[in-house]
Amino acid sequence: MTTGGPGQPVLFGMDFRLLGPFEARHRGRPVEVGSRRQERCLLGVLLLDTGRVVPTERLIDLLWNGRPPASARGAVQTYIGRLRGSLTPYGVRISTRGEGYLVEADGHRVDVDEFGDLVRAAGVAADPGERVRLLDRGLALWRGPLLADAADGELRDRLHGTVEELRLVAVELRAEAQLALGQHARAIAELMPLAARHPTREQLVAVLMTALYRGARQADALRLYRTTRQVLVDELGVEPGPRLREVHRRILRGDDRLDRPGRPVYEVRVRDESLPWSVGGHPALDFCNTFAGWGHEPPLPGAEWLRGYRTLAVWAGHVGLLDDVSVSRLLHLARRDPDQAEAVLVEARGLRQALYGCLTGPDDRRAFDAVARHAEAAAKELAFRPESDGRGRWWPELAAGLRMPLHAVAWSAAQLLADPRRLTLRTCPDERCGWLFLDESGLRRWCSLGTCGRSPDRPRCHSA
Incomplete structure (x- = not known):
């Protein structure tokens, strides 16, 4: 056990939730951290890089979206002081290193890191049932957009654009595993609304087309391809990529390989x-x-x-x-x-x-x-x-x-x-x-x- 000061014991085990509104918990109980939105946002930025120094200039740039007031540096110092006061009793150390700050990696849980670990573990899991289990756990961590109550859309993308991207990858991976288990109906229900919001995401569309085909909805799969192709041509000036075209060709041919659970959806086979x-x-x-x-x-x-x-x-x-x-x-x-x-x-x-x-x-x-x-x-x-x-x-x-x-x-x-x-x-x-x-x-x-x-x-x- 370490101490927050001379003779002052510290309790470990903080749980930080950034996937949705900011939350801090200790042993299941909420901990009030940061009375101001910018304080919670500052802590969120540091927690996204736990154990790594975040330069003060980057913190200022993010918190004020590139338009900081003259008092920005002093405000950051004030926020850091308040956060230390709130978190030190729970064993959370915010250290000053050169021209920046970092949250020490002392075993505290951050849901963003846990989510990434689960998705990557699922990516290398051989058993589709295990992949679904891991991805279900990871996606259950999502309560909304990253730092939903502390960051706007522009800042959220600058903070950690890969988090949202990884969420979509997780949904696609889970759908592929569901197809391998013969669960095409569940995959369709989960992918349909996402395909409407991300019409140019070809990997997602390819998985959904395969699920529709397996669900005896060939016409819907072909209609989805036409819609996707039109969006790609109109908005980006490009034709669908090889993988999406391959799924389309197989559906047109009634290729029975699309009906076989267990075959990786991403695999493209040409001339064996x-x-x-x-x-x-x-x-x-x-x-x-x-x-x-x-x-x-x-x-x-x-x-x-x-x-x-x-x-x-x-x-x-x-x-x-x-x-x-x-x-x-x-x-x-x-x-x-x-x-x-x-x-x-x-x-x-x-x-x-x-x-x-x-x-x-x-x-x-x-x-x-x-x-x-x-x-x-x-x-x-x-x-x-x-x-x-x-x-x-x-x-x-x-x-x-x-x-x-x-x-x-x-x-x-x-x-x-x-x-x-x-x-x-x-x-x-x-x-x-x-x-x-x-x-x-x-x-x-x-x-x-x-x-x-x-x-x-x-x-x-x-x-x-």
Whole structure:
């Protein structure tokens, strides 16, 4: 037992609830903390980073939304003093460190941390029943928006935008587990209102479409796809990604694989190859994302799926870098010359690493030059051909043989590096993920992969 002062015993076990109105409890009883909204907000900011220093300047910027009064620094000091007075008897230590403050990690419970741990534990749980149990516990912690009575919407997003994102991921993960257990009706009931509020969230829509199909509501599933596609085109100027299109194709074909409980919803199978879904919004990014997330075991998204040349060729066709005729020819050539196919695969992995390096480190000239050499080699093997809609497009020549997918990816990488959208590129903040995605809205802070994140025994990784 420690003390709050000479000879003054302290009681441990504070329970802080930030997912909804701010609450502080000790042994189940409410503790009055912060008579002012800004005091509760300040404590909430510190608790989101328990054990880490939050600079005073950041506290001021957040509390006054970038428009602080001249007295802001003094007000923060006053708030800290009042909070210490309220919390010290319960063993909560707010320390001053340099130009900032931190709440010491002394075993107090913060619901945001518990929620994140449960979601990440569910993401690696093999049994769908266990995943549902963990996610039910996590989602039950939600009583409303983060710091509902202490922060407005703008501040809430700045404080911890990933919390709301992780809640949606948790709902999607739970729905996938429910589908694996044959509970499509429950999944439909939970996803329907969310799909209406988040019409551009393709992963959520894909799970809901699958649930509707399993519930003998094929027409509703197809109608949902049309609505989602229209919103994506009208609001973002993009077509649905490969995963959503794949679910749509399977529903149109009456593919019985969508009816099989136990198959991961996120799995995309083309020509008997298991491919990951797209989160990047560009083929070159999706190619890079096979390099990120190596902390996962197959078949989770983020795992190393580029296992063989056949997978590379099928993937290149699936994302539209090659046509079906070229893919069929490549599979034939790979069977005839497996050694050459393996050599091209090794080279493709090198390109992948270089591209990931220059996208995440714009000053990495060596990585950029490596990508440039591949792109220049590809340019010598391209032909400009008309499309069915009258537009022209560069395609790799069949004469390139087994190097066709390598050239296709290199050319796509060069187009991305020259595209202004390159400036909207973001990296998932989780240290075990690192997936790349385009964020033209400037609002996303997470890559939306349900399985990214740390295991409970790993240190936290917050977004900037």
